[in-house]
Amino acid sequence: MERINYKLKVSSSLSHLYDLRSPLEIPFRASYQDCSGELKRPSPAAMGPPPDTSKTAKIDRYNSYLGRLNSAKLLAASSHLLFRATLLTAVVLLLFLTLQSPLLPFSSSYSSSPSPHRSLLTSLSSSPSSPAGIRRSATPRHPNGLSVLVTGAAGFVGFHCSLVLKKRGDGVVGLDNFNSYYDPSLKRARQYLLARHGVLIVAGDINDSSLLAKLFALHPFSHILHLAAQAGVRYAARNPNSYVASNVAGLVSVLEAAAKSADPQPAVVWASSSSVYGLNTDSPFSELHRTDRPASLYAATKKAGEAIAHAYNHIYGLSVTGLRFFTVYGPWGRPDMAYFFFTKAILAGKPITIFRTAAGDEVARDFTYIDDVVKGCLGALDTSQRSTGVAGKKTSPAQLRVYNLGNTSPVPVSRLVAILEGLIGVKAKKNVVTMPSNGDVPFTHANVSLAAGDFGYRPTTDLSTGLRKFVKWYVQYYGIKLKEGVGGGDDDKAEGASKE
């Protein structure tokens, strides 16, 4: 309704502008254009017989009166003109800004920040923005294909999953609020690449329930891959509310829509985190281990998410699968993660900070390459059973699962830095400090036997191989020239890595 009113406002503003035409004509009445288009004064002959000189004085007074009258009219017309021209500029500007959003009917107040990729934005403004465009993007190529709503599709994991799903023939529609937690131009670049593969991303927020309802009214998605979240372990100490808004309220909003707006209910696969293991010391981490001692607010919101998923499964019969990601890295990654900003700093000759534990031990992570995680996500989607709720009511018990998606081999952060140094050909300037007590855990290590047994999850990329691919992408994307003989090797160019 709001949008319709807006359209009416625009057209009525424009109709006022058309009214301006008559005053505009006034100064040009005594002129005309010949067929060459040249502006000419009328010739004396064309003006008729000479005037009656006996009435000159009267006529002069009359002409001077008319002149004053015309000047006054002209002045009034000019001020109207100025006012309306300003209005027109404002309307044109508004239309231009609105067109930058790829999806007019679904853009929300959370949508994009301006991106430096002007050429990308120009292309996006011509993206299909209609409900028909959304349906087209959502429709699988084959009758048995999935139709997946991917939240956080302009994010790192969402982007890769969307691309692979689309390439294998599934229907995919993305949803992303393009927030500025990290450089939104990277998200726009991912969006651009997805658009080139026929994946549309709706600009909107997962907390916008009416938007979610509209999407489900438009298309019966078979699955939701819910990856939109506030990520980052340490940032939670600075901006706690964004974690509650995205990881708790946002998850509830998505599950509400899945349980009550969607008909049929989709199966939900969503991103939990290795951080739920918190202060757990048993290793490798198994899904059977305790997860009731989170070390960060981020971890606590992900753990809360697992409890919320349980409730929606129990009450509404939603089929829900939680995936505990272990420090996922790779091309098109997140600039807030250590491997990414270490690379940037090393290239710039700036120092990096490496954490060690209070006991002086190395900190280690089970760094997991993006392609392995994507395979895990698709495995989880493919083995999801249908939700059992009908019209918001559970009809029978539904599937509820949780899986680790890790690499099974923790690597110290110092080793990650050494690999990067080798790939970049520059020594890092390292500051080794005790880990601040703002959420980090000393190590992570995944046991993935559950995912291996249920959908054949087997990570195959070691950290050196994965980082080589990352560095190759990084230098291509940011247009950086490395020294001869270093870098990402001779693989094919990372897809869409160039900014141009």
Ligand SMILES: O=C(O)[C@H]1O[C@H](OP(=O)(O)OP(=O)(O)OC[C@H]2O[C@@H](n3ccc(=O)[nH]c3=O)[C@H](O)[C@@H]2O)[C@H](O)[C@@H](O)[C@H]1O
């Ligand atoms: O698996 C997860 O559940 C999480 O993984 C990721 O968290 P982390 O494992 O903390 O990744 P990341 O920040 O890259 O730090 C990597 C290592 O570098 C160390 N680290 C970090 C910063 C620094 O300046 N120095 C440093 O030594 C640091 O101590 C750590 O040992 C995701 O960001 C998070 O969203 C979530 O998905």
